[in-house]
Amino acid sequence: MADFVRVTEQESLYHALDKMTVAELLFNMNKEDLQVPIAVSKVIPQIEQLVNALVDKILAGGRLFYLGAGTSGRLGILDASEIPPTYGLPQGIVIGLIAGGDEAIRKPVEKAEDNAEQGWEDLKIHSVSDKDFVIGIAASGTTPYVIGALQQCRSRGISTGSISCNPGSPISAAADFPVEVVVGPEFVTGSTRLKSGTAQKLVLNMISTSTMIRIGRVEDNKMVNMQLSNEKLVDRGTRMVMEELNISDYETANQLLLQYGSVKKAVDAKKKPH
Incomplete structure (x- = not known):
């Protein structure tokens, strides 16, 4: 060259x-x-x-x-x-x-x-x-x-x-x-x-x-698959669950998030028709 x-x-x-x-x-x-x-x-x-x-x-x-x-x-x-x-x-x-x-x-x-x-x-x-x-x-x-x-x-x-x-x-x-x-x-x-x-x-x-x-790791503008590796991320995830599922109670959303392990899994589980 x-x-x-x-x-x-x-x-x-x-x-x-x-x-x-x-x-x-x-x-x-x-x-x-x-x-x-x-x-x-x-x-x-x-x-x-x-x-x-x-x-x-x-x-x-x-x-x-x-x-x-x-x-x-x-x-x-x-x-x-x-x-x-x-x-x-x-x-x-x-x-x-x-x-x-x-x-x-x-x-x-x-x-x-x-x-x-x-x-x-x-x-x-x-x-x-x-x-x-x-x-x-x-x-x-x-x-x-x-x-x-x-x-x-x-x-x-x-x-x-x-x-x-x-x-x-x-x-x-x-x-x-x-x-x-x-x-x-x-x-x-x-x-x-x-x-x-x-x-x-x-x-x-x-x-x-x-x-x-x-590849689908973001929905809308949110990191719905982020790892819940610290308190800040757990809090962010909880608020995302509240918004996506129209839940007003922080503790309920927090329990759902921790139960399913990610925002996406929590939201998908609750939105899935039974």
């Missing part, structure tokens, strides 16, 4: 950051961050194609794998970890993998992202197959750990997507459904945990949320 330019590595548009006041730093960072949702809006058609393909896989019993290194890997793991409690999807359907393994979630593992074979080896541990969908995440679009895995997936007929922040990157060439959110140079030169990381988080939110809605 002779014309490939790493926009994410270009020099910051701002200089003398160490001479700025705190107010100036915050204002200028916020000014840069405002560009991120605009950049995401430009690639909604790319995201749409990815989501449509992903929904088909999940509805057919497949799984979603996120694969990344560093910040990108952590963002994938974060998104994957939030699916079961938010939408009640069983563990193991959305899986986040990071270069260097679980240790790398908290601290960097030296050179793990440079191993072009390890990403595929990590996927093999989970018996990945052509029923599944693999999304590689790399701000630079050049991470060997991710690219190698996507290339192996493609050679085996496994559907792939990618999220990157450089146009025409190697990761896009390796993916069936590439998403490229070009947010420009970072406020601190090369620090892709900033705008690039924000862009990736927004895209991940869009992918997982729209997919969960399309």
